[in-house]
Amino acid sequence: MLSKHIRFLYNDMSKRLIHNSSILCKKKRMHPVLRTLKILKDDLKNLSPSFIETEMKALSAFPSHTDILVIGGGVIGTSVAYWIREKTGLKGPSVTVIEKDPTFSKSSAALSMGGLRQQFSLPENVQMSLFGVEFLRSLKDRFDSDADVCFTPNGYLTLVGEDGVQPLLDNHIIQKELGALNILLNKTELKQRFSWLNTDDIEMGCLGLAKEGWFDPWSLLNLLKKGATDLGTRFIHAELLDFVSHDTEFIISGEKEAEYTGINEAIVRMPNGEEKSIEFAICVLAAGNETNVIAKKANIGTGKGLLSIPIPLELRNRYVYNVVCEGESPRINMPMTFDQSGIYFRRNGLGGSYFVGMSPFVGEESQTNITEKEFFNEAISPILAERVPAFKSLKIHSSSSGCYEYNYFDQNGILGQHPYYGNIYFAAGFSGQGIQQAPALGRGIAELILDGKYQTIDLTRLGFDRLIVDKPMYELGTL
Ligand SMILES: Cc1cc2nc3c(=O)[nH]c(=O)nc-3n(C[C@H](O)[C@H](O)[C@H](O)COP(=O)(O)OP(=O)(O)OC[C@H]3O[C@@H](n4cnc5c(N)ncnc54)[C@H](O)[C@@H]3O)c2cc1C
Structure with missing residues (x-):
């Protein structure tokens, strides 16, 4: 079935290319694109259907x-x-x-x-994530018109207290120079933009715009x-x-x-x-x-x-929760948010469902033996309710735990x-x-x-x- 499909594609594509390029090459001064088409035409001649078929057969055997x-x-x-x-x-x-x-x-x-963000301190990481968004935006050209990873450019918000302000400012300069679209927001601006957020101990936030979000x-x-x-x-x-x-x-x-x-x-x-x-x-x-x-x-x-x-590299355990907020909750106006406490959360659709996780800080990592539910109730829930008062009564819909590749x-x-x-x-x-x-x-x-x-x-x-x-x-x- 697959080889049939490939043969059809091959025949169709090569016929079109060979036809087009031979017409175009008759002109005296050849445009570079035409020259490329001519070379491609010669390559396609070599790439016969039997060559593709042999390749496909070889693929199914253990090499x-x-x-x-x-x-x-x-x-x-x-x-x-x-x-x-x-x-x-x-x-x-x-x-x-x-x-x-x-x-x-x-x-x-x-x-x-x-989550996808350019909010990193190392230029390499900013550049890789910028290419990540470029790649996601070109999926249909690269793969096919159905290609979709549900990229939601709803932003990425990093929240810091007093100690985090200078690193946030320094990183922001690097990110902007490399092409990220991030803005800095002070306490008042944060409150105006995100009324659901408790900013009592927050000094500043960095919000990624069109190039950040999740998929x-x-x-x-x-x-x-x-x-x-x-x-x-x-x-x-x-x-x-x-x-x-x-x-x-x-x-x-x-x-x-x-x-x-x-x-x-x-x-x-x-x-x-x-x-x-x-x-x-x-x-x-x-x-x-x-x-x-x-x-x-x-x-x-x-x-x-x-x-x-x-x-x-060593294994570090991480839990991720899908929670439901039955009352009024932030919904569409919630970017992927990373709090200074190590908690991160984002909305999952628009119906009051959210994902929540927590990354302990470097050196504070403890491989606990407590259950996923205990970890949520003891470590996450109190901090989360402080940061987002609407999250005082969340219900865990599902949770998962697994290991993360941690470079110590x-x-x-x-x-x-x-x-x-x-x-x-x-x-x-x-x-x-x-x-x-x-x-x-x-x-x-x-x-x-x-x-x-x-x-x-x-x-x-x-x-x-x-x-x-x-x-x-x-x-x-x-x-
Ligand atoms: C809780 C959590 C949240 C995260 N959130 C984000 C996020 O928001 N954004 C983001 O960019 N990243 C995020 N990540 C990180 C991201 O998921 C990983 O960096 C990424 O999935 C790593 O991909 P990988 O292919 O290296 O590893 P994996 O996805 O782990 O794949 C490795 C594969 O190797 C296979 N394998 C292992 N041993 C063998 C063997 N002996 N023989 C054959 N196969 C073998 C395994 O079966 C596995 O499928 C998150 C990670 C965690 C844990």
């Missing part, structure tokens, strides 16, 4: 080899796969994504509120997956168990000069328990909060020298090549911002792999090197 293996089919791994094929097309390197749980029951995307993370994941699949990525339901290493000795003038242990083979377990091996040229570790565990299978963090440095080194993502294994790349540790940044992260890794360096947003500072030289790069706006 013994892939050029690029991605571990983790969450939003970030899928985005990496999408961008590699987007940049290279059907004839690019083969890409295989291994995902152990296609229901994503424990992945962070399941918990994500889909549906599941829809983004599915669109990226469909896009990557259409471009020839193979998604396999399997769990990475181990890597196979091999030693190479470098002998120069008869003397052993050096030894290198490389990895280019992975062992995976299929859903029926069978174990299979797959060789790869490049492997991208994008396994969310399990990336550190997987890195250890490649001796990262347990070996010597450069291999002694671990990936500083500097609360920022780790992106790029491993310094020892030139063929292992990381894309993990993006805490509470990974969904909105997934398009930029995937594109960045694709550039590194295919072009050898970042071409669009320079994300070099997010690389592994900062762990080697012990220079944390703190993101003050991490939730």
Whole structure:
């Protein structure tokens, strides 16, 4: 069915392009666009339906080899796969994504509120989220006219007390310079704009306008997956168990000069328990909060020298609640709000339903054993009712708990090549911002792999090197 569809598309598109370009090329001085069409015409001749059919057949078998293996089919791994094929097309390197749980029951995307903001302190994070909004706004052109992630540009509001004013002002300058559309509001302006807000202990707020809000993370994941699949990525339901290493000795003038242990083979377990091996040229570790565990299978963090440095990610529990406010409540006039207390909330539709969560501050994190309901009643409810008096009588409609990939080194993502294994790349540790940044992260890794360096947003500072030289790069706006 799929190959039939592709054959139809191919025939239709190539006929039109070949026809148009041959008419246009008869003119003497060729416009650059016409020249491109002519080249495209020649390429399409090579891309025969039988070539596509062979590719489709190969996709359904378990491969013994892939050029690029991605571990983790969450939003970030899928985005990496999408961008590699987007940049290279059907004839690019083969890409295989291994995902152990296609229901994503424990992945962070399941918990994500889909918030999108440019309110960060590091330029890289602001730029990635700006690209995130640009990507969401171009979905229909990129995928198809039905593509939609329900982006709601209802704004993002950060509230700070006296201590937070200076960092908010400093960050605002960076954000504005880079193209964010944020405004600062003082106590009075906040009260005028958001009558539902208790501003007693609030000094200032930063409100993101058209480029901030929220969207549906599941829809983004599915669109990226469909896009990557259409471009020839193979998604396999399997769990990475181990890597196979091999030693190479470098002998120069008869003397052993050096030894290198490389990895280019992975062992995976299929859903029926069978174990299979797959060789790869490049492997991208994008396994969310399990990336550190997987890195250890490649001796990262347990070996010597450069291999002694671990990936500083650990699991942190997070709860998210869907609550209902039966009385009068803020409804449409409520942006995604992040309070100085660590509580964040946003409306869910217009019928009095809201999402609420809480991020403890750095150093104050406690892995409590209390239930989701107890956590809400003891830690969240009293602060929330103080901030939004209308929220005094909320009912929990549903709640979910899961783990968040927390970078205990500097609360920022780790992106790029491993310094020892030139063929292992990381894309993990993006805490509470990974969904909105997934398009930029995937594109960045694709550039590194295919072009050898970042071409669009320079994300070099997010690389592994900062762990080697012990220079944390703190993101003050991490939730
Ligand atoms: C409570 C909460 C709220 C959040 N809110 C936001 C928000 O508002 N905005 C935002 O941008 N971000 C938010 N995030 C962050 C965002 O959800 C994550 O950064 C993002 O989902 C990470 O994507 P990922 O692909 O790296 O990880 P995941 O989605 O966790 O995917 C990793 C995948 O790897 C797979 N895997 C693991 N081990 C193996 C293995 N051995 N073999 C094969 N597969 C494996 C897992 O099954 C999983 O599907 C939030 C996160 C939490 C927890």
